[in-house]
Amino acid sequence: MNRHIDFCILGGGIAGLSIADALSERDIECLVVEKNDIGSGASGTPGGLVNPATGRRAKKSWKAEQGYVAIAENLEKVQFYSNQSFYKKNGLLRPALYEKMARKMKDQYENTSWPDGWCEWKTKDQIQEIHPGITCVDGGLWLPVGLTVDVGSYMVAYAKYLEEAGIEIITNNDPKEIHQQTTDKWKIVIEGEIIIAKHLIYATGHFTKETKYWDWLPINLIKGQVAKFKKENDSLSFSHSISSLGYIARLDEEDTFIQGSTYEHDFLDVKPDDEGESYLRKRLRRTLPLLEDQSTVVDQWAGVRTSTPNYKPILGEHPEYKNLHVFTGLGSKGLLYGKFLANHYVTHLTEQVPLYPKVTLSRFDYNP
Numbered sequence: 616m617n618r619h620i621d622f623c624i625l626g627g628g629i630a631g632l633s634i635a636d637a638l639s640e641r642d643i644e645c646l647v648v649e650k651n652d653i654g655s656g657a658s659g660t661p662g663g664l665v666n667p668a669t670g671r672r673a674k675k676s677w678k679a680e681q682g683y684v685a686i687a688e689n690l691e692k693v694q695f696y697s698n699q700s701f702y703k704k705n706g707l708l709r710p711a712l713y714e715k716m717a718r719k720m721k722d723q724y725e726n727t728s729w730p731d732g733w734c735e736w737k738t739k740d741q742i743q744e745i746h747p748g749i750t751c752v753d754g755g756l757w758l759p760v761g762l763t764v765d766v767g768s769y770m771v772a773y774a775k776y777l778e779e780a781g782i783e784i785i786t787n788n789d790p791k792e793i794h795q796q797t798t799d800k801w802k803i804v805i806e807g808e809i810i811i812a813k814h815l816i817y818a819t820g821h822f823t824k825e826t827k828y829w830d831w832l833p834i835n836l837i838k839g840q841v842a843k844f845k846k847e848n849d850s851l852s853f854s855h856s857i858s859s860l861g862y863i864a865r866l867d868e869e870d871t872f873i874q875g876s877t878y879e880h881d882f883l884d885v886k887p888d889d890e891g892e893s894y895l896r897k898r899l900r901r902t903l904p905l906l907e908d909q910s911t912v913v914d915q916w917a918g919v920r921t922s923t924p925n926y927k928p929i930l931g932e933h934p935e936y937k938n939l940h941v942f943t944g945l946g947s948k949g950l951l952y953g954k955f956l957a958n959h960y961v962t963h964l965t966e967q968v969p970l971y972p973k974v975t976l977s978r979f980d981y982n983p
């Protein structure tokens with residue numbers, strides 16, 4: 616017998632789980648299907664930042680306040696479902712590494728209205744007082760609100776939270792048969808069981824472009840590698856994370872930290888490699904030369920981000936196929952935008968609230 620459901624979501628990363636959560640909050644029935652393990656895509660990164668001041672100028676991100684509130688509340692909610700502490704509000708230091716960077720950062724800071732307590736300009740001496748030995752030219756930013764997240768562990772706990780809320784999550788199952796059943800229903804075959812879903816959402820990260828429905832989307836794929844380092848010297852301890860050229864995510868209580876990330880536009884596979892390690896070492900050295908001297912790489916990881924022409928995610932219903940949706944293009948801000956935009960999309964679907972023009976799928980031409 617066929618099984619009928621309101622929503623079937625493909626993908627168990629930040630996008631897929633956040634959409635499932637937003638639906639469940641409105642008591643809408645859904646099923647999540649992940650072809651590998653939860654968080655096996657880009658959302659498995661061992662150290663990610665919620666950084667509202669991005670790019671070399673430290674520009675306040677689009678919808679930073681809403682995005683931040685959504686992820687901060689979600690992390691707190693989900694933490695309850697894990698024995699491991701997977702995030703910290705440990706603040707973020709943004710030292711300017713060269714003069715042009717300092718000038719642009721300061722200019723940006725002075726012309727931005729930051730919420731109270733989010734962001735402070737610090738002189739070079741103040742930055743070096745917070746972090747002795749750090750490279751800094753003429754000041755930088757201190758963001759006490761910065762969050763550091765072990766995203767992979769967050770995903771595992773998020774899946775547990777959703778399952779306890781009554782959502783079924785099927786993992787290690789790649790649904791090969793996906794067809795339009797009628798003009799407004801979708802048929803998905805999973806291990807011989809036929810699922811008839813009213814809505815089908817692709818939250819499939821960089822795999823989205825591989826499907827015939829979404830191959831026309833202007834998504835760029837960017838491989839990113841991160842390395843886990845172990846410090847050999849206790850005197851080099853620090854508790855905050857750092858964003859300068861790349862980032863240094865500090866999460867555990869021990870001697871390790873994560874250095875990210877490479878931005879590789881041409882790549883043949885999604886494996887970490889020696890070039891990646893060497894690049895990350897150079898990045899670390901640029902920010903903290905002494906730390907680079909006294910740390911060794913103990914692990915390395917790689918994933919693929921999806922980026923769009925305006926660097927904003929993509930949300931929407933297919934222009935030709937009814938009830939077929941997509942949520943991808945989260946770029947390097949999956950944490951900041953995942954939960955906020957999942958809520959936005961479900962509100963759009965249930966209350967007909969228009970989508971923000973910057974993220975709507977209809978900003979792209981469809982020429983089949």
Ligand SMILES: Cc1cc2nc3c(=O)[nH]c(=O)nc-3n(C[C@H](O)[C@H](O)[C@H](O)COP(=O)(O)OP(=O)(O)OC[C@H]3O[C@@H](n4cnc5c(N)ncnc54)[C@H](O)[C@@H]3O)c2cc1C
Nearest residue numbers: 626628629630650656657658663664820839918945949950
């Ligand atoms: C190195 C690196 C560092 C990063 N650092 C940060 C950071 O500091 N802060 C931040 O906010 N973001 C960061 N990001 C970005 C963030 O990780 C992504 O934006 C986010 O994880 C994307 O989530 P997603 O759910 O769209 O995609 P994914 O996590 O890739 O999830 C897609 C899932 O869909 C599954 N799937 C694919 N096809 C199918 C199918 N047909 N059926 C079922 N399942 C399918 C895949 O197996 C995968 O699990 C980083 C990314 C990388 C690579």
